Amino acid sequence: MLRCPKRMLNGPCGGLRENLCEVDDFECPFVKAFENLKSENYLKPLLDREFRVSCEVTPLEPRTEFMKRLKGGKFQITAEVEPWNLESLEEASKLPYHTLNVTDNPLGIPHIDVVFASAHLRSKGKEVIAQLTCRARTREALTSAILALEISGVWNLLALTGDWAPNSSFDLDSVRLLCLAQALRKGFDWSGRKVGIARLHLGVAVNPYFKYEKLRAIRKAKAGAEFGQSQPIFDESILDKLLDMPFPTFPSILLTTSKKVLRYLMERGVKVPKDYYEGLVRAKNEGRADEYVLEKGKELLEGAFSKEAPGVHLMSPGRHDLLFKFWEIAKEVL
DSSP: OTTOTTOOSSOOOTTOBTTBOSSSSSBOHHHHHHHTOOOGGGGSOOOOTTOOSOOOOOOOOOOSHHHHHHHTTOOEEEEEEOOSSHHHHHHHTTOOSSEEEEOOOGGGOOOSOHHHHHHHHHHTTOOEEEEEEOBTOOHHHHHHHHHHHHHHTOOEEEEEOOOOOTTOOBSOOHHHHHHHHHHHHTTBOTTSOBOOOOOOEEEEEEOTTSTTHHHHHHHHHHTTOOEEEEEEOOOGGGHHHHHTSSSOEEEEEEOOOOHHHHHHHHHTTOOOOHHHHHHHHHHHHTTOHHHHHHHHHHHHHHHHHHTTOSEEEEEOTTOHHHHHHHHHHHHHHO
16 A cells, blocks of 8 residues: 555545655655556556455436536536534525535544534535545445435535544545445445445545646546545636546635635645735735635636636635625626
């Protein structure tokens, strides 16, 4: 597994910082693997010996409103919600966006179980994408979660390896999770054992700051990824790179007034332009930080809309109020 702390076979993970592992400051071995890649034929998904089924992609007709809009070329906005407690979950259910992404213990900090929270929002008539991370879950647990999403009517899944956190453990990576989901479309688990059928639409995270991200995305496409959602972007020029991915990819817009959050992202390889960061500092000093991030978000939204991106994905950790405010802005653009 090339010394990977996350036991990845299909790396690198989204935690790559330049060429360095997020867990420790050694060069990620998967970067060299991409540098020495001979052809795209080497990008087939890699499975461990416990997989007795191949990663064969089974096509799926759109089952969800999210996928119907995506296939129909209709611009849509997804918004990320973090169900820290019942109050935040109820607040999220009032958001007017086309689709809600439900997070899965970001940074390894526990919140309400993602399957329960996703099912709860679905029961209220919301279109949902459940984020499912491999961190702290065995393949048995991941199988059970996917089967539970199926019977809950939550048929959109974002397959993630997951952030590194204290006491982290990883049985699978995001690509093998996609392969597991492919097997479950036919009613089999990783070993070929017959279990329940789960036919979920599959998405993945996209890191536009990784030099070889398109190649990484091709491997995910070979495992059945149908859409992508990117790490936060702050510069319109990155949109072209996202539009060149092998599946429709939603650029992510971060609505935050926190300098600490931006510094955290920069430490982990996200390119936050100097003028953006300094502009936020000035806006905070002048008491108009909310207006600043909403204005910058609108510029990115307009750029994505004009370039015919499939939509945008919104992140606003701890600030559902900014998501409500941004909807009023989005209606003007759309």
